[in-house]
Amino acid sequence: MYTLTDLTKTYTGKRQARVTALDSVSITIPDGEFVSIQGPTGGGKSTLLQLLGALDRPTSGSLSLGGTDIATLKERELGRLRADDIGFVFQGFNLIPTLTAQENVETALVPQHVAADERRQRAREALESVGLGERTDHLPSELSGGQQQRVAIARALVKRPTVLLADEPTGNLDEHTRDEIMALLESQWKDRGLTMILVTHDSAVARRAQRRLRLAGGHVQDITAA
Amino acid sequence: MFGSYLRRELLGRRKNTIIIAAGMALAVALVMLVTSLTAGVRAAQAEALESVYGVGTDITVTTTPAAPEEGQEGEGGGGPGGAQFDFGANDGEESDGTTSLSQSMLSADRGTETFSADALTTVLGVDNVSSATATLALTNTSFDGEIPQMSEDQQEQGSAEGQGGGTPPQGGPDGAGGSSFSVDSFTVLGVDPSVSDIGPLSSVTLADGRLLTADDAGQNTAVVDSDYATTAEIAVGDTLTVGDTEVSVVGTVTSTGTDESAANVYLPLDTAQTISGLDEQISTIQVQAASSSAITQVADDIGEALPDTTVNTQEELASSVSGSLSSASALVTSLGTWLSVIVLAAAFILAILFTVSGVTRRTREFGTLKAIGWSNRRIVGQVAGESLVQSLLGAVIGLIIGAAAMLTVTAIAPSVGGSSTTENAGGMMQGGPGGGGGFGGAGMGQTADTAVTLTAPFTPSVILIAIAVAVAGGLLAGAIGGWRAAKLRPAAALGSLS
Ligand SMILES: Nc1ncnc2c1ncn2[C@@H]1O[C@H](COP(=O)(O)OP(=O)(O)OP(=O)(O)O)[C@@H](O)[C@H]1O
Numbered sequence: 001m002y003t004l005t006d007l008t009k010t011y012t013g014k015r016q017a018r019v020t021a022l023d024s025v026s027i028t029i030p031d032g033e034f035v036s037i038q039g040p041t042g043g044g045k046s047t048l049l050q051l052l053g054a055l056d057r058p059t060s061g062s063l064s065l066g067g068t069d070i071a072t073l074k075e076r077e078l079g080r081l082r083a084d085d086i087g088f089v090f091q092g093f094n095l096i097p098t099l100t101a102q103e104n105v106e107t108a109l110v111p112q113h114v115a116a117d118e119r120r121q122r123a124r125e126a127l128e129s130v131g132l133g134e135r136t137d138h139l140p141s142e143l144s145g146g147q148q149q150r151v152a153i154a155r156a157l158v159k160r161p162t163v164l165l166a167d168e169p170t171g172n173l174d175e176h177t178r179d180e181i182m183a184l185l186e187s188q189w190k191d192r193g194l195t196m197i198l199v200t201h202d203s204a205v206a207r208r209a210q211r212r213l214r215l216a217g218g219h220v221q222d223i224t225a226a
Numbered sequence: 227m228f229g230s231y232l233r234r235e236l237l238g239r240r241k242n243t244i245i246i247a248a249g250m251a252l253a254v255a256l257v258m259l260v261t262s263l264t265a266g267v268r269a270a271q272a273e274a275l276e277s278v279y280g281v282g283t284d285i286t287v288t289t290t291p292a293a294p295e296e297g298q299e300g301e302g303g304g305g306p307g308g309a310q311f312d313f314g315a316n317d318g319e320e321s322d323g324t325t326s327l328s329q330s331m332l333s334a335d336r337g338t339e340t341f342s343a344d345a346l347t348t349v350l351g352v353d354n355v356s357s358a359t360a361t362l363a364l365t366n367t368s369f370d371g372e373i374p375q376m377s378e379d380q381q382e383q384g385s386a387e388g389q390g391g392g393t394p395p396q397g398g399p400d401g402a403g404g405s406s407f408s409v410d411s412f413t414v415l416g417v418d419p420s421v422s423d424i425g426p427l428s429s430v431t432l433a434d435g436r437l438l439t440a441d442d443a444g445q446n447t448a449v450v451d452s453d454y455a456t457t458a459e460i461a462v463g464d465t466l467t468v469g470d471t472e473v474s475v476v477g478t479v480t481s482t483g484t485d486e487s488a489a490n491v492y493l494p495l496d497t498a499q500t501i502s503g504l505d506e507q508i509s510t511i512q513v514q515a516a517s518s519s520a521i522t523q524v525a526d527d528i529g530e531a532l533p534d535t536t537v538n539t540q541e542e543l544a545s546s547v548s549g550s551l552s553s554a555s556a557l558v559t560s561l562g563t564w565l566s567v568i569v570l571a572a573a574f575i576l577a578i579l580f581t582v583s584g585v586t587r588r589t590r591e592f593g594t595l596k597a598i599g600w601s602n603r604r605i606v607g608q609v610a611g612e613s614l615v616q617s618l619l620g621a622v623i624g625l626i627i628g629a630a631a632m633l634t635v636t637a638i639a640p641s642v643g644g645s646s647t648t649e650n651a652g653g654m655m656q657g658g659p660g661g662g663g664g665f666g667g668a669g670m671g672q673t674a675d676t677a678v679t680l681t682a683p684f685t686p687s688v689i690l691i692a693i694a695v696a697v698a699g700g701l702l703a704g705a706i707g708g709w710r711a712a713k714l715r716p717a718a719a720l721g722s723l724s
């Protein structure tokens with residue numbers, strides 16, 4: 001469970017210009033919930049996702065995941081948390097271009113020191129679970145966008161995280177592929193009992209979540225009912 | 227994962243890998259070649275010096291020849307101690323209108339002035355001189371030929387022109403020149419036959435017969451250089467005409483020395499002095515100091531005791547005599563060093579720039595890896611490993627190119643001439659007999675040619691240097707690239723799409 005209390009993030013840009021990307025955000029996200037976050041550009045969505053994903057520390061306030069206060073963790077402990085508990089899916093897929101699909105998925109198991117045999121086996125299974133069992137030896141450039149995002153999802157899930165964070169996972173895909181990816185994400189969420197937090201501009205995607213949040217000007221607003 | 231990621235990366239970004247490896251290969255090959263050439267030149271130089279000065283010689287004592295004075299030239303005598311054939315009007319046998327002449331003479335080398343043998347006693351009296359020996363460098367010149375008889379007119383004319391030193395022989399009875407003669411010369415070195423640890427005899431080895439011994443002092447015995455013996459068809463047991471004396475050849479030797487310390491014929495010193503008429507005269511004293519640290523002091527002391535002589539230490543001679551060899555050495559070492567420093571710096575900068583730009587290009591990649599939990603250490607290790615392997619790949623290619631270059635140098639074996647030439651050309655036969663005026667151009671230069679072939683030896687240390695260079699370059703580029711990668715924020719993975 002995520003507990004955010006007065007979570008604030010300010011960036012000090014060039015010439016000391018300060019931007020408050022998140023302004024005293026206080027919410028809780030229970031385990032296993034599927035949450036979507038919408039909002040205008042610059043509203044702070046990616047910033048919030050970075051904090052939830054332990055990629056960055058808040059400027060003030062507290063943020064705990066399952067009782068651990070992420071705000072106070074050291075760099076190395078943040079890395080550990082990301083390696084074990086958090087799966088990421090990005091808008092641009094972010095696959096390593098020189099590695100095959102199989103190897104890309106394996107990279108997620110490297111920080112966990114999984115033995116090579118088991119690593120290969122699990123990566124293979126993960127690729128099969130996203131429907132890419134036949135494409136393990138392909139390079140990202142040899143795969144379509146939807147296939148690349150499937151590899152990315154396999155990479156995010158192979159380590160069996162508790163949380164799946166996705167920033168515009170369907171932003172680069174056509175409608176048909178978008179629906180396929182959404183179907184995949186939803187089935188994985190259900191099967192694995194994940195906490196899934198998904199940032200999107202697409203209302204069709206956002207509507208599928210259990211809870212819908214809106215971030216604008218650094219302020220959060222629950223729009224599930226709306 | 228480290229290995230397969232590294233391999234995929236190097237193969238996947240081939241252009242990058244090739245550029246870094248090629249730069250490193252060039253640097254490695256150049257450093258190898260320069261290192262090896264420097265070693266080769268040093269070896270050649272040491273060899274040349276050893277051959278010039280003989281084993282164990284620290285100091286040489288000579289007298290500088292006085293510059294020929296004006297007016298001396300026309301007298302037909304050349305420089306001091308110069309050779310001059312002196313044929314009287316009635317010398318030789320006349321028949322059928324030609325005169326047969328034959329004369330052999332032994333005289334001091336051109337460009338050398340002799341000095342009193344007392345100097346040796348003085349040198350031996352100087353502190354810290356462990357041994358010293360005197361030598362007398364001479365040249366034996368023999369003239370053998372027939373000259374057509376000429377009218378008084380022709381003779382006078384020829385004589386006058388002969389003094390000019392360059393006129394071809396002219397005027398036989400038929401008007402087309404009927405002279406036939408040969409001039410033969412060989413070098414003679416008067417040596418102390420009882421001294422063999424220093425001086426010319428220290429750098430000869432016996433080929434046939436026996437060496438000169440203390441018992442040969444004053445005897446008309448000689449040992450002949452084996453090469454000269456072959457050319458002149460002389461064997462042990464033969465007699466040889468030196469000056470006006472017949473000496474018996476007791477042995478042949480091969481010399482490891484060159485012209486400075488070697489000669490065609492070696493005579494006992496006193497015999498050489500008697501035949502040449504240079505009694506109690508010597509041309510060089512070779513001195514060995516008690517210790518290398520004493521050389522400078524000994525040289526100074528000898529200079530004080532013998533103010534009229536020139537005292538050279540081997541070190542001084544090394545710079546002056548080895549001539550182009552030492553400049554070749556300086557060129558190879560300085561130019562080569564600078565060239566390799568520049569190429570090395572360029573290769574390193576190239577590797578660093580490409581590694582850093584590679585990291586920048588892979589910002590999203592490394593950000594993603596950090597986002598999925600890769601530690602900084604692992605990412606730095608990956609970057610450093612990649613650049614190290616690229617550099618080592620360069621080292622392997624460089625080793626091959628470098629080895630090929632070194633083999634080529636050794637195969638071509640360019641010769642680096644180290645020479646101290648004392649040109650006496652044109653001075654030898656000036657003012658000879660009328661018909662022989664044309665000899666003026668027959669240079670009898672005294673060239674101490676110490677040409678040495680340059681090699682580029684391929685040694686394990688060269689390979690080690692090549693690998694060290696590549697490892698250093700790879701680690702440097704890897705460290706800088708890795709440092710850049712470590713600084714990347716994991717949030718870079720979410721950065722705007724470029
Ligand atoms: N590293 C940074 N340094 C400075 N300012 C930043 C940085 N990251 C984000 N910001 C600023 O913080 C604010 C929130 O940015 P954020 O990326 O969270 O918005 P977003 O909601 O994800 O927008 P988008 O829909 O375009 O992705 C913006 O004004 C942005 O300019």
Ligand SMILES: [Mg+2]
Nearest residue numbers: 045046047167
């Ligand atoms: Mg965003």
